[in-house]
Amino acid sequence: MSEPSPKTPAPAEDAESEPRPGRVRKPIGWSTIIIAVLVAVSAALVWRRDGTDGVLDILTHDLSLFSGILPRVLAGCLLGAFISEILPHEKVSRSLGPKSGLMGLLIGTAFGAILPGGPFTAYPVASALLAVGADFGATIAMVVSWTLIGYGRAVAWEIPIMGTDFTLWRILISLPLPVLAGALGRFVYVRLYPKPERKGDET
Amino acid sequence: MSAALLIDILLWGSVFGVGLIAFRRGPPVFKASLREGSMDFINIVPRIALGVIGSGYIAAIIPQEVITGWLGPDSGWLGIATAVVAGAATPGGPVIGFSIGTVALKSGGGVPQVVAYVVAWALFAFQRVILWEIPFMPARFVWFRCAASVPFPFVAAGIAMVIGKP
Numbered sequence: 001m002s003e004p005s006p007k008t009p010a011p012a013e014d015a016e017s018e019p020r021p022g023r024v025r026k027p028i029g030w031s032t033i034i035i036a037v038l039v040a041v042s043a044a045l046v047w048r049r050d051g052t053d054g055v056l057d058i059l060t061h062d063l064s065l066f067s068g069i070l071p072r073v074l075a076g077c078l079l080g081a082f083i084s085e086i087l088p089h090e091k092v093s094r095s096l097g098p099k100s101g102l103m104g105l106l107i108g109t110a111f112g113a114i115l116p117g118g119p120f121t122a123y124p125v126a127s128a129l130l131a132v133g134a135d136f137g138a139t140i141a142m143v144v145s146w147t148l149i150g151y152g153r154a155v156a157w158e159i160p161i162m163g164t165d166f167t168l169w170r171i172l173i174s175l176p177l178p179v180l181a182g183a184l185g186r187f188v189y190v191r192l193y194p195k196p197e198r199k200g201d202e203t
Numbered sequence: 204m205s206a207a208l209l210i211d212i213l214l215w216g217s218v219f220g221v222g223l224i225a226f227r228r229g230p231p232v233f234k235a236s237l238r239e240g241s242m243d244f245i246n247i248v249p250r251i252a253l254g255v256i257g258s259g260y261i262a263a264i265i266p267q268e269v270i271t272g273w274l275g276p277d278s279g280w281l282g283i284a285t286a287v288v289a290g291a292a293t294p295g296g297p298v299i300g301f302s303i304g305t306v307a308l309k310s311g312g313g314v315p316q317v318v319a320y321v322v323a324w325a326l327f328a329f330q331r332v333i334l335w336e337i338p339f340m341p342a343r344f345v346w347f348r349c350a351a352s353v354p355f356p357f358v359a360a361g362i363a364m365v366i367g368k369p
Contacts, residue, residue: 074244119334156210
């Protein structure tokens with residue numbers, strides 16, 4: 001993308017300059033409702049078991065957790081936004097799109113393995129990749145690679161708790177899995193949705 | 204604490220790095236992505252709040268002992284299947300997941316079962332899916348990703364059986 005267009009919410013741009021497809025911001029969807037119900041039921045069960053104190057204990061603990069997480073969430077969102085703005089769309093859809101083949105899955109895997117940070121980076125960035133033309137297969141490879149062979153969690157938690165030997169051995173076993181998961185995802189996706197999904201504009 | 208600090212440094216360093224690249228493309232690009240990122244953040248905060256606070260309550264009604272019980276010395280593929288379910292159902296963060304794995308290893312759980320547990324936890328732990336993946340990703344991607352991942356704890360356990368212990 002030689003000339004990045006400034007953010008234009010209007011879809012009426014010529015196809016050449018291709019306005020950024022702007023990530024889909026879901027309104028309150030069914031998943032949020034299910035989770036809210038699940039939370040309400042759980043909180044009610046905790047209240048019945050432990051009383052109001054039990055409910056408040058968890059609330060204060062989780063609120064402090066929440067305030068600690070917030071800055072990282074902001075960082076993750078900014079990272080995702082910048083990455084989707086600076087990555088050239090045609091190149092991404094060529095190297096990570098539905099026709100990218102094994103190479104696309106390998107690039108997704110490598111990207112997931114070197115991505116810094118935790119879930120607060122991985123998911124915004126994965127979402128950004130989807131928005132700029134990566135397909136489900138490559139994005140699945142990236143997410144699975146981040147969770148299975150990414151160094152962040154391994155260094156911070158797995159090695160101290162489970163030991164270096166187990167961790168390295170477990171990562172070794174996991175090495176082929178992101179590519180396989182991405183390939184399976186892509187294989188199923190093209191059969192379930194034979195026509196390419198329209199993402200705002202024709203791409 | 205130091206690991207968390209390192210993560211933060213790497214994270215903000217990366218933000219700064221890509222931000223600089225965006226800035227070099229011109230201030231409008233930079234401003235647009237800054238606004239886009241902030242809007243994402245504002246939109247995601249209520250769902251993160253629901254996830255963080257909610258998963259605390261969900262975790263409180265799934266006691267750790269239940270999970271540990273599922274990871275008994277039950278060997279074979281049934282044990283592996285149980286380990287996979289246990290991994291998905293494990294509440295809490297990485298400390299709890301890995302600690303349960305360590306306890307299972309020390310108390311005689313089979314290595315392939317523990318590998319299946321750890322891999323399944325990494326892939327499916329409900330708390331991470333609820334708290335992070337669903338808010339950030341399209342719903343269809345999330346269920347697709349989970350479905351495409353189902354075979355792989357079993358594959359990992361199979362590889363572990365073939366190549367042996369660490």
